[in-house]
Amino acid sequence: MRSEDGCAPACSVQEVVDRVAGKWSVCILVAAADGPIRFTELERAISGISRRMLTLTLRNLERDGLLVRTVYPTVPPRVEYRLTPMATELHTALVALTAWAERHRADVAEARRRYDDRANPPEGDSDGLRRS
Template sequence: MTGDRSQACDLGDAPFTPGQAKACTVREVLDRVGGKWSIGILVAASQGPVRFTELERFVEGISRRMLTLTLRNLERDGLLRRTVYPTVPPKVEYTATPIALELYESLVALTSWAERHRIAIAEARAAYDRAHGPVDPGPASVAGRA
């Protein structure tokens, strides 16, 4: 997680009410599974064991470092299982855990929806930008426009 949201959730010395703690946990989970790279990785791993290099090819635009970090976080969250085989060179595979497999249909539905509506969304953005000027994608502009 990044930005102010993670700081609000990660303050160990701040007491949370049960509702605040629950909202924080849900937000953290949604941030992880809805992350830019996580969806593609989880979809690929839900099809069966997948190797690092296969994920590099499948997840378009991801750097090796970001793939490594995302895999580590998904494994930490219990969404991926990493298996190292004692071969030379070592063979490493990633598989989706049962909770990730439960999430799979939702991720496919979300990516299918995005594919179906990407042109309409691009057209809506262009029309908005013509009428109002482009929106700065930074966090300050989002907060300022709310």
Template sequence: MRTRPPSSTRYAPNRPTVRADRPSVAAAHGPIRFTELERGIEGISRRMLTLTLRNLERDGLVTRTVHPTVPPRVEYELTPAARELHETLQRLTDWAERNRTYVAEARAAYDELHAPDLADAGGV
């Protein structure tokens, strides 16, 4: 019996689902166990964490290692491609933080200057 692909890939099967998920960010500093991820990510259900990790593994962004112990110990770690992506996203986040005030001031100045235009155009 053939199973359906995950919903995140159903409509674009050849396109990787690259996201800055909390699990991938949490695994950025080395191998981490599932239970550590679960405890460290507030508000995520066990099911959602499992699905997210599975998608990240499928996309080649996370490796999953099962250690033959009782009970089994499972660790997740970012791949080199995911580390590169993490560094890129971190730089983008840093830029956004550094420029937050500038963007807010630019928006306020624009809105003040164009407020009559926006009212006349019906908000368009």
């Protein structure tokens, strides 16, 4: 069985995970967690994001039901973004994931170093075993 967008149900789950796990999506959801936030505040809060990427990611998050965009009839127009209840629930998971990453980043760095040492033995050591 296929959904409207042509994906099987499992594909849609992967699509959702890919969308919310994207670098910019996570940054936006974290930045918007404390309440409504304006475009320019997001732009300042998220280092390295271009205006175009911010705009595209905001649209996608709004389309997916994770952000609500409110336009106020002022000159110039004021636009704010806030998390939906679904995104607030997701934010809880992101906070837990971020805390896990912070606790284990040194462990991951050490595991990578050990792996790289095994994968790239010193010159003249073709079997990958270190000799003293």
